[in-house]
Amino acid sequence: MLDTYLPVLLLLAVATLVPLSMVVVSRLFGPKVFDATKMDAYECGVPAVGEARGSFPVKFHKIAIFFLLLDVEAALLFPWAVIFKDKIGTWGSSFLMFEFIIFLLILLIGYFYAWKRGALEWE
Structure with a gap:
């Protein structure tokens, strides 16, 4: 062995x-x-000039957070699409579509709220 x-x-x-x-x-x-x-x-x-620990403006952090939200959204939607493909034509497909619509509505409400509050402005 x-x-x-x-x-x-x-x-x-x-x-x-x-x-x-x-x-x-x-x-x-x-x-x-x-x-x-x-x-x-x-x-x-x-x-090397200056110090290594420079500060970044807050706008970069906001964009990074929105990117992470978009990334998590994609990570959740890909497995959903695979499961939905297997369930087409069954009762589960209508439930999964309803679940997807609710998920997208929650995301769109959050993005719309952030847009109205000016979080996506670059100034």
Whole structure:
């Protein structure tokens, strides 16, 4: 039984030992000069300016919340569509259609309310 796991164990050992040996060899034989320029953050060819924790305007957060609502709506509607396809022609199809209409009405009322309150304005 151990023979079946031997290739997997060998792969795990190689996948662990190769990167570990690369790190050890670079620590032993690599350059040991650490000046301020080498330790400075440098990304995409541009030196870092300012602090990392900048603030975003609230309008970005509002749009992100609306995107999450739309994403959850899609995640709930796809399984509903699969179930509805299987129930076409039965009593369950009318119930599922009623359920879908109620769900969409609740979402549309919420979106309309947010639109009237100005939550979707970009100014």
